[in-house]
Amino acid sequence: MTAFSAIEQSARERLGGGDALESRLIRPEPPESLAMIGDDRYLSVMCRRIFRAGLTHRLVDARWPAFEIAFDDFDPAAVAALDDDDLKRLATDETLIRHRRKIFAVRNNAVAMQAIIAEFGSFGFWLAEWPEDEIVDLWHELRQRFTQLGGRSGPAFLRMAGKDTFMLTDWVVKAMAQWQAYIGKSHTRNAHAEIQALFNGWQAESDRPLCQISQILAFSID
Structure with missing residues (x-):
């Protein structure tokens, strides 16, 4: 080597x-810091990464305050409760980025995150406990559990969230x-x-x- x-x-x-x-x-970020970050912040960062894929980061970041309002500050329970009509309306909102599949992915990922929260207490705790010497397994876990986190998006989300990868x-x-x-x-x-x-x-x-x-x-x- x-x-x-x-x-x-x-x-x-x-x-x-x-x-x-x-x-x-x-x-x-050290594990203890990752464990303390709110689930809503993880969902926000995850979704921002998804919208950044294929777009100028500056464009997505400039629109993100509007996303925070539209998606109830990314509270996982509130986002998971959105119905199809809510998402269709958001997919035509000019203050957001009108990408239907990515808009629907926000709800899908809120539901997936809730499953982790129910099992481990918080998404941050689950993330903090994952060993870095097996980080590629976390990439694959994210790809399986969440929508549009395949390829480089999973590792990029982890990097944005502060998880070592x-x-x-x-x-x-x-x-x-x-x-x-x-x-x-x-x-x-x-x-x-x-x-x-x-x-x-x-x-x-x-x-x-x-x-x-x-x-x-x-x-x-x-």
Whole structure:
């Protein structure tokens, strides 16, 4: 396995030194903080990620205050209680983003979140308890339980929510290949398991969170 120290050194050199690198790195929320975040905030972040997919983030973020009003501040019980007529009306609301499937996904995901809340007490507790060394399994769990959280949307939601995860962006995949750490398909379940093991090894070596490891990989190449 490629030593992560070499990858990190390359990132430092490309960005102009260790301080420059550190200033670019994000920091995940600790489990105790994740457990304290309200379910409504998780539903809001999840839905914002879904609407961001394929659209300019700035556009979605500018409309988000209107979404908060339209969806009762994303209270899961209130959103789950919306009927089809409510959703059809919202899908034509010019203050929102008129994407019918994504509008309906908000209710679907509120219902799915309620099931987790009923079983674990809160969505945040469920998220906080999931071990980072099995984070790809959480990606697949999100894809199975929720609507429109497949592909990169699940990991992107986790990153937005503060849960530690790596992300398989084009730059990260390219860097793994360039450093001869992993070459091949990166979207299958078996590939995810292999890449998880790779990241776990790099985490043990560097003592960095997964999110920083994937950032450093992206910064390490031209």
